[in-house]
Amino acid sequence: MTDISYLGASLPDTSDRMLFAVPKKGRLYDQCLGLLANIGIEFNRKPRHDIALVSNLPIALVFLPAADIAAYVAKGNVDLGITGLDIIRESQADGDVAELMRLGFGRCKLQVQAPQADGSLRSSSDLVGKRIVTSFINLTREHFAKLEGVEVEQMSTQVRFVSGSVEAACGLGLADAIVDLVESGDTMRAAGLHAIDTVLDTESVLITNKHARFPELAKTIKQRVEGILTARRYVLCQYNIARDRLETACGIAPGRQAPTVTPLEQDGWVAVSVMVEKSRLADSMDALQEAGATDILVLQIANARA
Ligand SMILES: Nc1ncnc2c1ncn2[C@@H]1O[C@H](COP(=O)(O)OP(=O)(O)OP(=O)(O)O)[C@@H](O)[C@H]1O
Numbered sequence: 001m002t003d004i005s006y007l008g009a010s011l012p013d014t015s016d017r018m019l020f021a022v023p024k025k026g027r028l029y030d031q032c033l034g035l036l037a038n039i040g041i042e043f044n045r046k047p048r049h050d051i052a053l054v055s056n057l058p059i060a061l062v063f064l065p066a067a068d069i070a071a072y073v074a075k076g077n078v079d080l081g082i083t084g085l086d087i088i089r090e091s092q093a094d095g096d097v098a099e100l101m102r103l104g105f106g107r108c109k110l111q112v113q114a115p116q117a118d119g120s121l122r123s124s125s126d127l128v129g130k131r132i133v134t135s136f137i138n139l140t141r142e143h144f145a146k147l148e149g150v151e152v153e154q155m156s157t158q159v160r161f162v163s164g165s166v167e168a169a170c171g172l173g174l175a176d177a178i179v180d181l182v183e184s185g186d187t188m189r190a191a192g193l194h195a196i197d198t199v200l201d202t203e204s205v206l207i208t209n210k211h212a213r214f215p216e217l218a219k220t221i222k223q224r225v226e227g228i229l230t231a232r233r234y235v236l237c238q239y240n241i242a243r244d245r246l247e248t249a250c251g252i253a254p255g256r257q258a259p260t261v262t263p264l265e266q267d268g269w270v271a272v273s274v275m276v277e278k279s280r281l282a283d284s285m286d287a288l289q290e291a292g293a294t295d296i297l298v299l300q301i302a303n304a305r306a
């Protein structure tokens with residue numbers, strides 16, 4: 001039986017519920033809450049409570065620091081969770097955790113950053129034997145041990161942990177370089193640092209324990225999330241075209257499975273409805289117009305299932 005009594009004095013009974021861990025604050029918080037709303041998870045979280053019962057599914061949400069979620073899932077204390085790939089790798093939880101799906105938000109890079117002013121530091125190899133400061137101590141050690149071609153215990157590069165404001169470490173004389181998360185690069189530029197290597201490309205991930213309870217419910221959640229991610233990736237494109245040009249048009253925008261084609265009242269013409277990836281939309285519309293399509297309309301998709 002999972003002991004979650006540390007989460008609140010008057011805990012609700014969660015024994016018949018799947019425990020789903022989500023970040024309680026930070027970079028992933030807003031996107032996670034948006035996703036939960038989009039997949040129809042309804043809950044009422046009381047102030048200062050880190051556990052909330054979902055009213056329309058047998059789920060209890062557990063709000064935890066993103067950095068701890070992979071470990072909780074790995075140990076089976078919670079069944080399902082959302083956290084960063086960087087945290088999963090750093091927690092060395094890969095063996096016990098199954099990645100259900102990448103979620104496409106919280107995208108950033110774990111990078112080796114060195115002072116711009118020090119022209120001698122141009123790659124990770126230039127840092128062998130030097131001092132590195134990071135919050136990602138395991139990933140950093142693995143990175144430099146691999147580079148040195150030795151086991152972590154034998155490597156000469158010194159890796160020291162700090163829990164935050166990692167970018168300050170070089171300026172304060174604690175480190176020759178750092179390893180930290182970078183998205184826009186603004187934080188590192190402001191600290192006079194620049195990227196010399198990337199350790200990991202990361203994004204948020206839906207994870208489950210490999211032996212988790214409620215596998216059917218986890219599958220339902222996964223399907224719902226897939227629907228939302230598909231809807232975010234695609235738009236619905238509708239156009240009219242002469243039937244003898246239909247083949248060319250379908251070649252331009254073949255859709256996920258196949259376009260839906262409906263005859264128009266006008267002889268020899270059809271209406272086509274097709275899902276198009278947003279990233280290719282402008283090019284597809286240009287090409288469809290060139291191929292003779294008219295009345296090309298683009299509609300947002302709120303949700304999608306296979
Ligand atoms: N700049 C960023 N851009 C995109 N995603 C990020 C960024 N920084 C962090 N993340 C992602 O969000 C996760 C949580 O980071 P965040 O800084 O929000 O942690 P936190 O739980 O608020 O902890 P703390 O505030 O103590 O650092 C990271 O592990 C990473 O996956």
Ligand SMILES: O=P(O)(O)OC[C@H]1O[C@H](OP(=O)(O)OP(=O)(O)O)[C@H](O)[C@@H]1O
Binds near residue numbers: 027166167181186
């Ligand atoms: O490349 P950027 O867009 O500037 O983002 C990078 C910053 O974001 C993260 O920290 P965050 O702001 O979440 O705060 P933290 O330092 O408290 O973890 C990370 O640790 C960097 O400091």
